[in-house]
Amino acid sequence: MKKGLFLLITAIMVLGLAGCGKKKKTEVMIYTSMYEDIIDAMRTTLNNEFPDIDIEFFYGGTGTLQAKVAAEIDSGKLGCDMLMVAEPAYSLELKDAGVLEPYKSKHAESLAFDYDKDGYWYPVRISNMVLAYNPDKYSKDEIPNSFYDFAYDSSVKDMVSMSNPLTSGTAMASITGLLEKYGEEYFQALGNQNVAIESGSVALTKLETGECKVIMVLEESVLKKREEEGSKLEVIYPTDGTINVPSTIMTVNDKWNANQNIEAAKKITDWFLSEEGQDAIVKGWMHSVRSDYPNPPYDAIATSEILKNIIPVDWEKCYKDREEIRTLFQEHVTIPESK
Template structure:
């Protein structure tokens, strides 16, 4: 486990505003107070606010809740969000690099292989003041360029109005049974970072591999754009079985939808939805404060309330969720998965045609 020093809460903008405050004091001695003083105070306060730009694949309502709590605790920082699927985020970042430099301060999305790619390209800043002492080892990049913020396993989900619990598929191998032909739905790995990661994990798993992916394609799954539409399709009964991240199943079940999750016997691929700071950012101190909030007890309790498994063990887990220790997780070689992701996505797309 790697531990970085705790954030020092530096306020570099305050030095500049102090000079402005001194000047304002001198003026106030010579002139009576009035509307101009109120305007000057408002302008000075505004000048102290740092605007932090976050690129994320987090669902809108969840990231809005996190940001509201963060800004309440950090009134000198205003968070602006560009939200999209990981594939679209990667395309936006590539376009910005080609035309100049990356415009965001923070990337919070997807999986470790995505961040490994950005790290290798020199796009991520090495974290200086982010506290990882209370995190599980799986969430921490040993080199200190990014850090996981949730444990998000991919599971098999099924519609409980259509399929009885006793008849539900229990393994990835079950999904290639011809009886599921036309009943399956999955997210598109070209759009979803989690789905792309899964494709590479499956391809490089000795019990599944290319043979399993091709056999899965013979059952003609519906390919939804991302995990959100996939979960809705299962809950609505359009396709009664699917592959989706587990927290969406909990969200829908809690809302009364007929959907349940199975953690496959071979193990569940999982992502940690990392966060990192771009090297091109001019707001690295504020960006690291944002990461520290995501990892803090308060931030992780919000994650649990949002149906996520946390990356620290002192905040509990969502209701009716297995303990992380009771879930079989696939733990492949990260470098292999990273290097093979593009080939795995291509294999998956060809198999599903």
């Protein structure tokens, strides 16, 4: 009896020690507006790079993330440790809200784009708002090749499409830049064109069928379709300037973050800004933020060529005047109600 009890206690102790030997992974939750399929493509690389960190992503469009974060701020705690969002304007807002942790990344000096000098946010990927068309349906010289003509060329009325600036950060950045360049009349012209406000995937399908002649869309959406599906759809880099959108990465401070793992978040930030991390970004059809990164994404022109002709965006205005700009857009352009 005593011997059996001794063996039972010994077994329990051995099992307990074995359980203690298993190191619990550090958890990091990242809220991001990056496309889900690109996130999925990165998971294996991230798991191999950070075997001791359990990195989870919550995906949502910019509008969804902004609403989620606002609700969590009201509750007193965020559900994430990091954010990777569409454009710098939201980073400026979160910095002002006091939820970010400054960090001086060792890769900062290698960046080709602006970043917060105190380290509150860094650009991590470059998206470009462009035009696109289907050469199997229409010739390039009979459709708009500029953002201006996209709104004012009556020959494409009822056959143009763009994303929703109420839910998309890159679309919001784009209309901010276009408002600054062309004035409120540009929004009126878009309304007169009966521009469809819909997702990029829907717009691309309409290009393929010929229902749309030209669309305003992210470059990466077209490049992805060309590489993965052999699509014939083509990018038009607008003659009046591409809208260049640096998407940002940020760390949430200990007062607000979900898992109290700032050191892990710093390592993840450094990896994304490194050459290896930028490899993953460029494989996701977006441009690198590093000045020393040699290659553009599949089938894209060089980043340096794009930067020679861009429509600038005032990120402070995009943040401070966001609701005013959205309202102005809604006054002139019909936006479908979300279902």
